[in-house]
Amino acid sequence: MRLNVGRIGRAHGILGEATIEVRTDLAEERFAIGAQLETDNHGNLIVVSARVHNGILLLGFDGYTDRNAIEKLRDVLLFAQVDIDEPGFEEDDYHVLQLIGCQAYLVDGDLVGEVTEVLNLPGQDVLSIKTESGEILIPFVHQLVPVVDIKAKRMTVIPPDFYESEASQ
Numbered sequence: 001m002r003l004n005v006g007r008i009g010r011a012h013g014i015l016g017e018a019t020i021e022v023r024t025d026l027a028e029e030r031f032a033i034g035a036q037l038e039t040d041n042h043g044n045l046i047v048v049s050a051r052v053h054n055g056i057l058l059l060g061f062d063g064y065t066d067r068n069a070i071e072k073l074r075d076v077l078l079f080a081q082v083d084i085d086e087p088g089f090e091e092d093d094y095h096v097l098q099l100i101g102c103q104a105y106l107v108d109g110d111l112v113g114e115v116t117e118v119l120n121l122p123g124q125d126v127l128s129i130k131t132e133s134g135e136i137l138i139p140f141v142h143q144l145v146p147v148v149d150i151k152a153k154r155m156t157v158i159p160p161d162f163y164e165s166e167a168s169q
Helices: 067-071 160-167
Strands: 002-012 017-022 036-038 044-053 056-061 077-081 103-105 111-120 125-131 134-139 147-149 154-156
Touching: 002 036, 002 056, 002 067, 111 134
Parallel strands: 103 154
Antiparallel strands: 002 017, 002 077, 017 056, 036 044, 036 077, 044 056, 103 111, 111 125, 125 134, 147 154
């Protein structure tokens, strides 16, 4: 599947490097030297240099050797072919697209709703679940989402208000 993994920012220096807004958890793999990245209007770009400067990823691309050339790529989105069914590094690693569309059930088996979005917030990811009465947000942590079955597109959730009411009893 073709996924957006980054966006080219402004030029850095005079040798054709650009700042990169990273949109992937696997930056070291996706932006490794020799990696081929797809774009919509500029063909495929091959990474020829990669380094971090003051916490910002800088990439150089084959054929772009000066500031003027790289500046023409500003705001271009970078895409990579990703197998979302490939196992993660850990047992509970999931790709966002694997979670969207999962049916969320309570521990007792009652249907809560369908996962429509995964919000990547600084503290943790949060599941947005569409229910009959609206949207609920559940932090995607093991205590509140103890079971995830990607193949069955099903998960067990413990909404925070349910968790708090159980603790007070």
